[in-house]
Amino acid sequence: MGVFLFSYCEIYAAACLSTARLTAVTTEPERSHDEEGARVGNGAAGVLRGKRAWIISDGKAGHEIQMLGIAEALGVDAEIKPITAPGNLYKLTAPYGPPPVGARFGAPGSSFAPPWPAIAFATGRLTTPYIRALKRRAGMQTFTVILLDPKTGQRSADLFWVPEHDTRRGANVVTTLTSAHRYAPERIAQLRAKMPASIAALPTPRVAVLIGGPNGDYRYGPDETARLARALEALARSGAGLMITASRRTPPDLLDAVDKATETGQRFFWRGEGPNPYPDFLASADAFVVTADSVNMVGEAAATGRPIHVFHPAGGSSKFDRFHAALSEKGITRPLDDGRGLESWNYEPLDSAHIIAREIERRYAARLKMIPGLCQDGGCE
Known part of the structure; x- marks a missing residue:
């Protein structure tokens, strides 16, 4: 999948990345590749607006852009959480195993300490051990999302996103034709x-x-x-x-x-x-x-x-x-045909971040309905 990660924003990271903390905006979808958009019912739209989100980042701007695009479509308060600089052994074993010891995952004062966010995103195999650890510790309080296929089991996250041209499928996998971005x-x-x-x-x-x-x-x-x-x-x-x-x-x-x-x-x-x-x-x-x-x-x-x-x-x-x-x-x-020149045509603009966000909202709303009181007592911030 690595060759699919080159985007202009990855190439010119300084010009495209925003600050590490932002309050995002909202923006409708498709749960299958045959649909224009999935219908959001039971008041799911906006259910995560204003809640805290972690963007677990390996430092690749192309990865961050995709996660931030979805965060903006959800309207969450997103914070970029850089992972600890990985050593050679960690690079070899990721996406499997725990986060590196130096990350002090879950320890007071560390970058990855409670209170847990309502939702967290990870992209790339180096971030996968972090979101798996978060899922184990936070349980149902945090809805976990992995973008792109880290080649781990379905239980690694609550939801996976992969592009349609990838082959991963499953009950907790959503696909779109194009990747998420920040151009709503x-x-x-x-x-x-x-x-x-x-x-x-x-x-x-x-x-x-x-x-x-x-x-x-x-x-x-x-x-x-x-x-x-x-x-x-x-x-x-x-x-x-x-x-x-x-x-x-x-x-x-x-x-x-x-x-x-x-x-x-x-x-x-x-x-x-x-x-x-x-x-x-x-x-x-x-x-x-x-x-x-x-x-x-x-x-x-x-x-x-x-x-x-x-x-x-x-x-x-x-x-x-x-x-x-x-x-x-x-x-x-x-x-592109060097002999024919430009042609003109129209199509419905693609907004994959919006599609993915609506599916996250639908699943998150179902979780809240299934577990009354989940977000009380300081949970699901």
Whole structure:
């Protein structure tokens, strides 16, 4: 699953991460991949609003972004809880076994001491021992959620989330097509309404070009570099306004080729200097060009409901293939064609954080109904 964790916010963590403590906002879903959204009954909506949440973090910004996106959709008061720097033995044994001794899990004065939160999230195998320990100690007081598949048993958490292209399934597993993120419809609308002058000055259609790079599954050789450069050169000649950004995975030769191919067009080419314009690129775009190697960047673009043209470099994998096939079948993405140019189409924006949050609320409300008095006497804060 590691190759699926690259997103722009993971690459530029400082620009995307918020403070360690925040009060989130709320935002509806699907419990199965065939439904538009799961209906929340019995007053479940907002049942966790204002309650405390732990974001158990391994320090990877891409992991934190997913957890914070759901926390914001729930309206909880979330606190990031960094894990103790793992030693070699812990790295070898995780996700199994206990948290490291140095974490002093549950001890007074430690980062992981009572009072226990109403809900806790973990993502990645290094955080899994922590949330398993929390589940044992807090019992039913804390609703535990693991994002992505740590390859542990179903009892490791109350709820698992995995993307649809993953294979894990079960009674306590919820799936969505794209990953959770922090681009709720309200935020996108607010950003678009406050479009920076440097972006507003670009001609329309404004096209956000989100470039990743090689990973364990995709390769960018000379042929792929030339193919992407030709497509972007055609866009630049068409008069579209280009908003271009790359990642730390982008090879210098690919970046140079993109620079040269688009230099005659009207563009905003961000090279990592100054404030990160990625949120504004996302909200202001009339269309997207995204490389297939980043599931998260494709998913963030899909939150806008605007056309996504996907560039496929060499390689791929069965998981990536399932992901991109599902998006194409739902009319969300089309392949980038350097001869056809931009196409226009619409689809319902994807809001996976909202879907996951509503399922958490439904299950949490059922727990409260099943155990009267659970949140009395200081529990479920």
